[in-house]
Amino acid sequence: MYLELDGQGPHYGQLVRALKAAILDGRLAAGARLPATRALADELGVSRNTVLAAYEQLRAEGYLDSRVGSGSYVAALETRRPPRRPPQRAEAQSRYIERARRVHVRGVARIHQGLRYNLQYGDPVTNPALSSAWGRELARAAAYTGLESPPAQGLPALREAVCDYLARRRGVRAQPDDVLIINGTQQAFALCTRVLLDEGDPVVIEQPHYFGARQAFAAHGARLVPVRTDREGLVCAELPQEAPKLIYVTPSHQFPGGTVLSLPRRLELLRYADAQGSWILEDDYDSEFRYDVHPLAALRELDGGERVIYVGTFSKALFGALRLGYMVLPPALREDFIIAKYLADFGSPAIEQMALAKFIAEGSFERHLRRATKTLKARRAAMLQGLRRYAGHRVDVEEGHAGMHLVAWLRGYTPERLDALIALARRYELGLYPIAPHYLQPPPRQGLLLGYAGLSAAELDTAMRLFGRCLDEMG
Structure with missing residues (x-):
């Protein structure tokens, strides 16, 4: 029987108050049998006489009934719990959460969940057999994946598979040491804020843009600088004179406008970033799905990996419940991002990583x-x-x-x-x-x-x- 003594005064009085509280708030219901005095004394570490005295007091006050040869029972009382105060939200405890409350709009992408014809973006349902196939991969991976914590950078097998895949599908040349496995694109935004930005630092974002990225940057305290897009993508001629710390772009398929950043503008953007000392975050969120057009070279490949942080996700290509993605990092930033990832969560789930590595290596992904x-x-x-x-x-x-x-x-x-x-x-x-x-x-x-x-x-x-x-x- 769990009773918490309040430590105020003699044990006898503490026990009386604890038992009254348990009876009045319903933890000890009417007719419930109380423990024997010796058993309760042993459990609480008090003398049996203390328990006897407390029981006698409660009987005198009408809280307990005695039954000869059977013990002590809670009396039938009309007890009511005191009304609970409605939960109060604490004041913002940090500048970060104060900003996050302002910018976070809960459920923007899920306002129509459950409707028969929900035209929600981004949750592909294209392969009914994928769920069972993924279940088999997880079962296989669980059998041969070590139970120790994975490397913060990600399992070598998955980083190698990502490099092979990017070389074939996107022409991106990278080494496994350049790759960081992350929990989806949203974590890429969070890590970029921690590694690259201080409060007040300017960040260029496309107009329009992915609101999840905007929210992550704004909550961190970045100063957002929107730059217009047109049919050739980001209008580089309108980039600010003040050097931004970070430039966030979706060049392969501008989100949500759908345009592709033209080759002249890609080169112009890279020249601008090099001259200003800015970092470019290239979000290649769904380039796997292209129809009747040939993709342009990724910014990272044109840049040679010096100023561009390339981000991809498996959540869009496979299913949203799979929170795995990757970053291909410039050598100058690699160790800092690995440190930030380690401090965030020690590393992404190992079994899911191994299952995905096999899924890619065996050709099932493609x-x-x-x-x-x-x-x-x-x-x-x-x-x-x-x-x-x-x-x-x-x-x-x-x-x-x-x-x-x-x-x-x-x-x-x-x-x-x-x-x-x-x-x-x-x-x-x-x-x-x-x-x-x-x-x-x-x-x-x-x-x-x-x-x-x-x-x-x-x-x-x-x-x-x-x-x-x-x-x-x-x-």
Whole structure:
């Protein structure tokens, strides 16, 4: 029996108060049998006479009933727990959490969870057999992975597999020592803030951009400098005169606009970073999925690995529950990032790393990518056809030729009217996502981020028909 004595006064009085509290708050229910006096005395380290005296006091006050030959029992009392005070959120205990509370918008990407036609970006459902295949890989890996903590930099087998994969698919030449295994792209942002930034340091971000990166930088206290994008990607002519500490870009498939950073601008950006002493964070988040276009060389490959930190993730290519990604680091920063990773979590899970290393080395990963790319290409075509058929001239579509989403700009819509459209669509079980959260300032037009990775081609046709119906009803 657990009783906590308060240490105030004689043991007899402490025990009386502890038992009363247990009875009044319901831990000792009516009719419950109390321990024998000798057993409770031994448990609490007090004399038996102390327990006898406490029981007698509680009987006198009506808390206990005695039954000859049976012991002491809690009396049937009308007890009520005192009302609980509503939980109060503590004041921000650090500058970091004060900023994080301001910038963090919970669930931006998941506001329509559970809807039948949820056009959420970024959670691919392309291979129903992937779950069982991954389960088998995990079981195999568990059998031959050591039980000790993995190296903070990541298992050598996975770092080697990443290098081989990048050389084949992206033309990125790297050595295993250049690679750091991380828990998804979001950890890459966190590590960059710790290694590269102090409060107030300027960070260039694209406009528009991935809001998860913006939130990570802003919570750390960075000063965000948005730079416009157009059909050739980041407008390098508008980069600030003041040297930014970090430049965050998505050159292979600008998020969320869908453009590709042109080769002249890639070279211009690299010259700017070299002249200013800035670091470039190249987020290559979904370049595995390209349709009818040949990718340009990665910034890291053009740079030779001097100023560019290259980041990739397996969460988009496989499934969101797999929180594994990688950074390819410049030699000058390698040890600092490994230190930061070690201090963050000692290293990513070893069994998942080994399973993924085997999955890549045996060719299963690239077979999955070929199958997924074919499926996503068909879904993209279904969405484009549906938009042309059901939405027509009422939207302007940024088609893009990669990834898992499209951008649709709505003609003549205000922010209030867009909110009404999203609410109407929800009644039809259709989940629509505004593009505005990906802008630091309000966008020039109202638009939607339409994800097609989670629905079949037939479901996407239905979703676009419902979208057209909503547009009709909005007038």
